[in-house]
Amino acid sequence: MRAVGIALLICCGLAHAGPKLYVFDCGSLTFSDISAFSLKQDETPVRELFVPCYLIEHAKGKLLWDTGLPLTAAGKGEVPLDGGASMTYGRSIVDQLADMHIAPRDLTVAFSHLHFDHAGGANGFVESHVLMQKAEWDSALAGNPEFESSVFDGLKRVQMDIFSGDRDVFGDGTVRIISAPGHTPGHQVLLVTLDKAGPILLGGDLYHFRVSRAWRRVPTFNSDAAQTLQSMDKVEALVKATGATFWIEHDQALADTLQKAPLFYD
Numbered sequence: 001m002r003a004v005g006i007a008l009l010i011c012c013g014l015a016h017a018g019p020k021l022y023v024f025d026c027g028s029l030t031f032s033d034i035s036a037f038s039l040k041q042d043e044t045p046v047r048e049l050f051v052p053c054y055l056i057e058h059a060k061g062k063l064l065w066d067t068g069l070p071l072t073a074a075g076k077g078e079v080p081l082d083g084g085a086s087m088t089y090g091r092s093i094v095d096q097l098a099d100m101h102i103a104p105r106d107l108t109v110a111f112s113h114l115h116f117d118h119a120g121g122a123n124g125f126v127e128s129h130v131l132m133q134k135a136e137w138d139s140a141l142a143g144n145p146e147f148e149s150s151v152f153d154g155l156k157r158v159q160m161d162i163f164s165g166d167r168d169v170f171g172d173g174t175v176r177i178i179s180a181p182g183h184t185p186g187h188q189v190l191l192v193t194l195d196k197a198g199p200i201l202l203g204g205d206l207y208h209f210r211v212s213r214a215w216r217r218v219p220t221f222n223s224d225a226a227q228t229l230q231s232m233d234k235v236e237a238l239v240k241a242t243g244a245t246f247w248i249e250h251d252q253a254l255a256d257t258l259q260k261a262p263l264f265y266d
Helices: 004-013 092-101 134-141 153-157 210-215 225-242
Strands: 018-030 048-058 061-065 077-078 086-088 109-112 129-133 159-165 175-179 188-194 198-202 246-247
Touching: 018 092, 018 188, 048 092, 048 188, 077 109, 129 175, 134 159, 134 225, 188 210, 188 225
Parallel strands: 061 109, 109 129, 129 159, 198 246
Antiparallel strands: 018 048, 018 086, 048 061, 077 086, 175 188, 188 198
16 A cells, blocks of 8 residues: 555655756856955965855756856956956856756746846846845845956846845745855855765855854955854754754865766755
8 A cells, every 4th residue: 555655655756856956157256365254375375266056956947046147258268356356257157047948937036145146147037036145135225345246236126025034935944045145244054864875965155265254254245244154153053963064165175076068966
């Protein structure tokens, strides 16, 4: 009878595999001076930061988490930035998704926050369903100078799903947005629970470097240092409670070990 029951569930579409997690290379950032991250030059040799985008494929839909560097930088080689920094972006996330026959209209999109290296592709997803943390959007609309509004101006035409706090994206606990403000007013992280790989925490910009996490360093450009430390406590408690693997999104050494789309984690 048990075997018959399972067969019926599969037949009727009531049983499904857990989500799949895809990692996309959405560019890199290089810094000559890391003092703005509250790190001394000799405290880490790391100067290159990976810029990822992630796709979570669930039985109820597809979520794109972060959209990488500005689309205008794609294919332009090394592009200089202020302060001796630079960015490099090979192929845009829109084109990479198209390779997998995925169009913006097929997606729900959410951002860890609206800095240009996480929301740079936002204007390419105005046909998507957009989830937006209220505090982040309010800050952006108020003209917060740390946000480059040109990269997400298109979202102003979108009927967004605006919320506050944590959010269970698909209603089954496998893909959870966790509010973690402080880096920006509406910064958030994402907890994805996979059948085989287990829970993975995508950390946004809670930390930029491994030593930032080890030493709880708060960048000088964060919107609220005290709030950042509270968010670190909240997220680290969640990691401990769930046994999640923490992915520092900008960790190039980690990125070098990860399989990239169209390969996936499940």
